[in-house]
Amino acid sequence: MSLPSKVKIVEVSPRDGLQNEKEFIATPVKIELIDRLSQAGFPNIEAVSFVSPKWVPQMADGAEVMAGIQRRPGTIYSALTPNLRGFEGALAAGIDEVVIFGAASEAFSQKNINCSIAESITRFEPVAQAAKAAGLRLRGSISCALGCPYQGETPIASVVDVARRMLALGCDEIDVADTIGVGTALRVGQVMRAVTEIVDPARISGHFHDTYGQSLANILAAMEAGISIFHSSVGGLGGCPYAKGATGNVATEDVLYMLRGLDIDTGIDLDAVVDTGQWISGHIGHKSSSRAGNALAARKAA
């Protein structure tokens, strides 16, 4: 196995994890979550989104959350910004990185936002230009990069095409996201290797879901393809809107447990993350789906 010596973990629980929770999570809880995560050493936290509160009411308090947190030097705080209005909100809140997004599946794009992939990405041009002008980092997220609920397996050429468009918009980092968790290790390696042909591997991240339990194997395969940035969510926060009751984002504790065993440095305190996973799971009222998190917490309690 040829593996990186360092991995950057992007912790997505405050945004991607919480946004699917039906009950509104109080602003102070969101603030404490982000502060716990930054104190645990995460170099990048997807903290909030600036979208219409009509679409995503859970994220309506993005400005208050950002105003309430204690900034840790060395942590990049990211926000989803679907349009210029969202970007203005993010800029005012002092966000370090804005995230734009597009699907690699034509069927998904048409069904969800009623336009082609190409059109959907063109719409982000003003946001991308504004981010560059303001000196912010820009991240582009490619959803449905392994499969789509409507059209099955995603052609690798579609992923590469979206990556190329995102590069052209000036993205500093590009996420290859298996939104519905259907991908397996061989295909993940193929997709990642194809994207590394046009994007520097140091600027590509892998975003995996444990819907089919494949995330850690996929991360291993992605690392072997040269990738060293991964998204994860403490306690596995965040369900899957396409499969009720299914597991969502890969749990940060499981990823960190594996990486520690592989002697890969992340700079993150696993012990603090385990505590945070148990704490936030208690707050939102369902058991953590992190297997390593639950086992380590049980070991600590014993």
Added chain:
Amino acid sequence: MSLPSKVKIVEVSPRDGLQNEKEFIATPVKIELIDRLSQAGFPNIEAVSFVSPKWVPQMADGAEVMAGIQRRPGTIYSALTPNLRGFEGALAAGIDEVVIFGAASEAFSQKNINCSIAESITRFEPVAQAAKAAGLRLRGSISCALGCPYQGETPIASVVDVARRMLALGCDEIDVADTIGVGTALRVGQVMRAVTEIVDPARISGHFHDTYGQSLANILAAMEAGISIFHSSVGGLGGCPYAKGATGNVATEDVLYMLRGLDIDTGIDLDAVVDTGQWISGHIGHKSSSRAGNALAARKAA
């Protein structure tokens, strides 16, 4: 990745999976489970054990179970046989393969059976000789091969030493078992490569638990080390006696889903296994812990 083109799955749910269930599972349910599994195409099923019913009351009906199943040609039915009396029961029941076992951890051996590793394996000599004389297959299982609840990480030399002793007893197949699920991919590769130095890789199997969510990554690493036999349990049946509420054996559905994606042939019908996982989970009254199983069942229901 250098992966095998074929993998043999040893389905352990009827024995390893059910034996931790507190409530007695009715004999006809056990029989139906084994029959469903053989019909799904499993080449090897760990069906029963012949141990004292005082120790493991759940397995007291081994003879009735074996008398009730429909034998499928091509399926090897295995039984745990801790002593000559158990072996006689297995032989009378028409078992194809008997399984003996020993820990790779000295602390575990002393604490659990009050003797050294070497002594514990010597005690199996009569069973091994009887199995050979009767023309049965003999499998040796090395527990705590990655870690031990009492002494932490297991030295690789201890695993190799137990493997050597089991080879000397005439074992046809040797299991490297991460009984408490603590192992991660790098170490798994190292342990497997060390064992392949003295045992033909085609005779080594990997037995992983998802206590820390690492099984699929570990299977991937083991395959890269030349291993092509793995144990799994439908619905993830079987808890972990060392961590209450923790996940047990890796779920067969998750393994098959990954192997299918890797174009690795198992000869097993994943669809039938998904149904069986949901069926048996209903019978024992707790939700399947197989992520792929639950996601595929939800997809089917939709």
